[in-house]
Amino acid sequence: MSATKLIYFPLxxxxxxxxxxxxxxxxxYEEILIEFADWPKVKPTTPFGQIPLYEENGKKINExxxxxxxxxxxxxxxxxxxWENLEIDAIVDTINDLRLKLKKYGYEKDEKIKEQxxxxxxNEILPYYMEKIEKLAEANNGYLAxxxxxxxxxxxxxxxxxxxxxxxxxxxxxxxxxxxLRENVTNIPAIKEWIAVRPDxxxx
Amino acid sequence: MSATKLIYFPLxxxxxxxxxxxxxxxxxYEEILIEFADWPKVKPTTPFGQIPLYEENGKKINExxxxxxxxxxxxxxxxxxxWENLEIDAIVDTINDLRLKLKKYGYEKDEKIKEQxxxxxxNEILPYYMEKIEKLAEANNGYLAxxxxxxxxxxxxxxxxxxxxxxxxxxxxxxxxxxxLRENVTNIPAIKEWIAVRPDxxxx
Numbered sequence: 001m002s003a004t005k006l007i008y009f010p011l012x013x014x015x016x017x018x019x020x021x022x023x024x025x026x027x028x029y030e031e032i033l034i035e036f037a038d039w040p041k042v043k044p045t046t047p048f049g050q051i052p053l054y055e056e057n058g059k060k061i062n063e064x065x066x067x068x069x070x071x072x073x074x075x076x077x078x079x080x081x082x083w084e085n086l087e088i089d090a091i092v093d094t095i096n097d098l099r100l101k102l103k104k105y106g107y108e109k110d111e112k113i114k115e116q117x118x119x120x121x122x123n124e125i126l127p128y129y130m131e132k133i134e135k136l137a138e139a140n141n142g143y144l145a146x147x148x149x150x151x152x153x154x155x156x157x158x159x160x161x162x163x164x165x166x167x168x169x170x171x172x173x174x175x176x177x178x179x180x181l182r183e184n185v186t187n188i189p190a191i192k193e194w195i196a197v198r199p200d201x202x203x204x
Numbered sequence: 205m206s207a208t209k210l211i212y213f214p215l216x217x218x219x220x221x222x223x224x225x226x227x228x229x230x231x232x233y234e235e236i237l238i239e240f241a242d243w244p245k246v247k248p249t250t251p252f253g254q255i256p257l258y259e260e261n262g263k264k265i266n267e268x269x270x271x272x273x274x275x276x277x278x279x280x281x282x283x284x285x286x287w288e289n290l291e292i293d294a295i296v297d298t299i300n301d302l303r304l305k306l307k308k309y310g311y312e313k314d315e316k317i318k319e320q321x322x323x324x325x326x327n328e329i330l331p332y333y334m335e336k337i338e339k340l341a342e343a344n345n346g347y348l349a350x351x352x353x354x355x356x357x358x359x360x361x362x363x364x365x366x367x368x369x370x371x372x373x374x375x376x377x378x379x380x381x382x383x384x385l386r387e388n389v390t391n392i393p394a395i396k397e398w399i400a401v402r403p404d405x406x407x408x
């Protein structure tokens with residue numbers, strides 16, 4: 001039995017960056033997949049009714065960004081001083097802001113409301129964020145922060161398929177610097193290997 | 205001219221925890237208040253169209269939680285190891301999840317939709333979170349994490365007036381442990397002093 005566990009749905013979602021960091025660090029862990037049918041039964045046993053959960057030596061913790069930061073530090077993918085970490089943290093939370101905006105669209109069931117959200121999202125909000133993130137990467141040697149590979153890059157590229165699922169398009173379209181970043185991160189041997197064996201049924 | 209600046213609206217909001225940390229640390233800073241009428245003019249000059257912004261030695265950064273973490277570390281209000289910091293980060297992001305749920309209700313203009321959100325929010329979501337946060341504080345010596353005062357407590361108690369404004373009630377009602385935490389944090393001399401002089405017009 002492994003002391004490290006990741007508990008999440010059989011999906012990429014916001015659990016995927018945690019998987020990438022674990023694979024990158026060659027950390028042995030047990031992947032516990034919660035089937036959707038079992039979720040109502042599992043939910044009350046979680047700290048705040050949400051997964052992913054990360055477990056280490058019997059202690060469970062929630063929040064995908066917090067867990068990714070923790071693993072990022074362990075794996076020397078963090079900053080070298082507090083300000084550098086602030087820059088990493090700020091872009092990750094900014095990406096999370098974008099996630100919430102995409103979610104409003106991607107999860108909307110009412111076609112009429114979805115249509116109303118569509119215009120502002122794709123004509124204003126998404127280009128606004130993506131242009132700024134592209135420029136940030138341009139200014140940071142192709143990475144999201146501090147001129148080098150950090151857990152922020154793992155986070156962003158790790159959640160990208162999920163973002164693209166919600167947006168129903170590749171949000172890196174016409175963003176060559178970020179496309180290059182995706183290429184770089186997904187070509188890291190441990191990540192490349194994982195993507196090759198990851199189940200195709202994990203549609204988002 | 206001060207090298208440290210905080211740029212925010214004349215409101216408590218998510219800028220207030222940053223102010224509390226700056227006051228607590230006795231850090232000299234310039235408070236730049238953006239009047240609402242000026243916001244459309246200022247917005248395009250910000251990194252991601254949002255405030256608060258924190259500035260140090262000419263470098264500006266966004267995201268209130270990231271800024272609070274940075275100041276928390278500086279002021280010895282962080283954990284002593286990575287796992288402790290993970291526990292702090294997880295509860296702060298959980299509180300932020302609750303903020304987004306309250307925001308949906310608090311900012312809804314359509315009375316009919318607001319009424320639909322009201323039931324689930326006040327009968328299920330809010331009690332669910334508050335019961336768990338209360339228990340967490342009970343298990344942590346009256347604090348949100350690691351049995352002692354951290355920047356998580358500054359964050360939560362700092363945004364509480366804003367949360368209560370959105371909820372149109374005191375969300376600490378019937379939560380004695382968290383009420384005691386609020387008392388403790390707001391009685392810290394630097395915070396108490398600030399609250400006494402803070403403009404009454406900062407309604408949320």
